[in-house]
Amino acid sequence: MQAKDIMTVNVISVSEGSSIHEVVGLLLKYRISAVPVVNSAREVVGIVSEGDLLRPEGASSAGTRRPWWLEAIFAGQTVTYEKAQGRTAGLVMTRNVITVDESTPLNEIAELLERHHIKRVPVLSDGRIVGIVSRANLLHGLADTIVDHHEPGAAKDRQLRHELIKILLDEHKLDTVFVNVTVSDGNVRLWGVVENADEAKAAEAAAKAMAGVKSVENNLGPGPMSGVPI
Known part of the structure; x- marks a missing residue:
C-alpha cells in the first residue's frame, strides 16, 4: 500500500496570515494536533503543531522562557482577544516540513514518523498538498x-x-x-x-x-x- 491508499484527502489547513486564534480553534474543533500552513498554490510552507504553540516566539525547543499566553496566565493576567489575533501562523510555524508523495510506501512513512518523532506527514503531488497521513491512517492500512x-x-x-x-x-x-x-x-x-x-x-x-x-x-x-x- 502507498500513501494515496490511506491518506485523509480533506485536509484542514491555514495560511501564514491566519491568526493563532483561528489555528487554535481548528485544533480544538477537529481534535487534531497540528495543521499544515499552505500558500495560495496549495504548497506547504510550514506546519503549526501543539508544540509550536507552546514554544515562545524566537525560542528553541530547549528554551526556558514561557510563551506569552502562559506568562499572562502565571501572572494572573487576562489574555486579550486582540493580542491573540495579533499572532499569526507564519510567526510560530515550523518551516522545515517532512513530506511524502502519493506513491510513498507505508513502511517508509512509518519509518519517517518514528525517526522524526512526528504524528503526521503531508502528502504532496506536483508540490501541492493533496492529503495527510497520520498514525491512525497507518493503522487503518495495516488492518x-x-x-x-x-x-x-x-x-x-x-x-x-x-x-x-x-x-x-x-x-x-x-x-x-x-x-x-x-x-x-x-x-x-x-x-x-x-x-x-x-x-x-x-x-x-x-x-x-x-x-x-x-x-x-x-x-x-x-x-x-x-x-x-x-
Whole structure:
C-alpha cells in the first residue's frame, strides 16, 4: 500500500496570515494536533503543531522562557482577544516540513514518523498538498490484507476509494475529515466517527451499492466529532 491508499484527502489547513486564534480553534474543533500552513498554490510552507504553540516566539525547543499566553496566565493576567489575533501562523510555524508523495510506501512513512518523532506527514503531488497521513491512517492500512499494489487490482482499488469518498462527501455530506476509507482487493473498510447510527448505515449502503465492491466492514460509530487523530 502507498500513501494515496490511506491518506485523509480533506485536509484542514491555514495560511501564514491566519491568526493563532483561528489555528487554535481548528485544533480544538477537529481534535487534531497540528495543521499544515499552505500558500495560495496549495504548497506547504510550514506546519503549526501543539508544540509550536507552546514554544515562545524566537525560542528553541530547549528554551526556558514561557510563551506569552502562559506568562499572562502565571501572572494572573487576562489574555486579550486582540493580542491573540495579533499572532499569526507564519510567526510560530515550523518551516522545515517532512513530506511524502502519493506513491510513498507505508513502511517508509512509518519509518519517517518514528525517526522524526512526528504524528503526521503531508502528502504532496506536483508540490501541492493533496492529503495527510497520520498514525491512525497507518493503522487503518495495516488492518487491511497486505497486497502487492503493483498488481492490476491496485488501480481499481484506488479508483473505488476515490469514488466512494466523493459520494460520501458530495451526496451524503459526511465530513471526510472524520471518516477514512481503505480498499483492498475490492474489500472496503470504513473508519471514523459520524453524528449518528443512520449516517453509519447510509455510508455502508453507499459502499455496498458500488460496482466492484466485494464486501464492506463498517467501523464507523456515532460519537463526538473527534476526527482522525493526527
